[in-house]
Amino acid sequence: MQTKTPIRDLQHIPAALQPLMNALCEVGADLSRTIQRGPLGGALGAEVGANTGGDTQKALDVMADEAFAARLATADVRWFASEEQDSVVELDPKGRFALAIDPLDGSSNIEVNVSIGTIFSIFEAKEDGDASFLRPAHEQLGGGYIIYGPQTMLVVTFGKGTQEYLLDPDSKQFVLTQEAVMVPSSAREFAINASNYRHWSKPIRAYIDDCIAGDEGPREKNFNMRWVASLVAETHRIISRGGVFLYPADSRKGYEKGRLRMVYECAPIAFVIEQAGGSATDAQDRILDKSATELHARTPFVFGSTDKVSRVAAYHDLPEQEVNALFGNRGLFRV
Ligand SMILES: O=P(O)(O)OC[C@H]1O[C@](O)(COP(=O)(O)O)[C@@H](O)[C@@H]1O
Ligand SMILES: [Mg+2]
Ligand SMILES: [Mg+2]
Structure with a gap:
């Protein structure tokens, strides 16, 4: 047998x-x-x-x-x-x-x-x-x-x-x-630990501000938010119904490169997500092109539907006055 x-x-x-x-x-x-x-x-x-x-x-x-x-x-x-x-x-x-x-x-x-x-x-x-x-x-x-x-x-x-x-x-x-999981591109959903808002960089704040502004902001549509505090659970939700996950760098001591670890958290999740048609970055650059400098090194991490991950990166290229503008006045991302 x-x-x-x-x-x-x-x-x-x-x-x-x-x-x-x-x-x-x-x-x-x-x-x-x-x-x-x-x-x-x-x-x-x-x-x-x-x-x-x-x-x-x-x-x-x-x-x-x-x-x-x-x-x-x-x-x-x-x-x-x-x-x-x-x-x-x-x-x-x-x-x-x-x-x-x-x-x-x-x-x-x-x-x-x-x-x-x-x-x-x-x-x-x-x-x-x-x-x-x-x-x-x-x-x-x-x-x-x-x-x-x-x-x-x-x-x-x-x-x-x-x-x-x-x-x-x-x-x-x-x-x-x-046999071929694909990240759906339709979800209007973001996942971030919003209690850290005051510690984020301006581009991350601007991106989230514009999601929260919903149909009254430059995105002109409403978004939903989720935070499970289990990377695996967030990944599985995004693989199943789309959206974007962010654990950015922030100004707290020890969070200069975010919280998540490159070698055994971000690299494998990035591989799974890319192979499912999504994208994964450190907020700007592709995770799969990066190498960890030490075993327990951390990296900022953004992943999910490609259009959303690209948009987060684009907020980092905005001119200073656009990032600083209140969402009502931010013109570049009006749809
Ligand atoms: O409590 P925070 O800062 O929101 O962090 C949540 C993140 O921490 C983690 O729990 C870290 O993983 P571990 O539980 O393996 O340490 C992630 O799963 C999750 O995304
Ligand atoms: Mg973990
Ligand atoms: Mg663990």
Whole structure:
């Protein structure tokens, strides 16, 4: 009898990466169950320490990190880089790949029963651990996320479109549900943590001011706003119904380059979004053309429908007097 693989439909996954992807999904399915059991399995949201970035580590962050590292050690992975570890770890000296991971994204939502996720990025391993990750993001072989929500899903790209899989709770396998995910271009929706308004740069404020001004402003139409505080959940909404996400740089100490991490958050999400027909920038320049300078480096991040991402960049090219103008007087973007 053939044994069941964690992913049922393997046809879009390059053969060399199938062991790695099956390992990721095996742990993802286990985590999904742990998350569903919530407090029945212990205090998943209990604070247990802090990581290199100074973020609080919760029990589930550490549990997820350990589970992925243990399982990936036998999945052809040489270098393992995690949000929860200070530096790159060598798992298998003979492994062909380097994998960067945010084992648990959206930690602040663990206790409140809101969608959280795992984000991962795959490169060919180099001799040096750091050099395997500090390279142009377009060199990724694969990137994606698992979302633990009402449904658990895998969304992934290997450079030939973006595919979506659903974890079937009956068979416990990830089943292919979409072969070519496309970001819809129609949504009038933006996602940003608006509590940071006073810390933003003028172009970001101007862009958001004009969205909020709705049909009375230069855009002459109304917009809706969302903020889940789970990057994976925001990505999944944008992949499903369009819109734009912004986590810009701001003037708070430690947020000079925004909050999100280039290697294991922004690079893989950018890859998934571009392969689904959308765009991803640092507010001006394409993320996939950039390289992280260090493992835990942050970058401003804007992604979603291409027209919206381009418009955010265009606000950065406005003459000073246009950016400063109250929305009612900003002429260049009148539709
Ligand atoms: O609390 P803020 O500043 O709005 O930040 C929310 C962002 O932080 C994150 O939770 C950071 O990820 P982690 O939970 O992996 O640290 C993102 O998922 C989310 O987009
Ligand atoms: Mg994260
Ligand atoms: Mg995390």
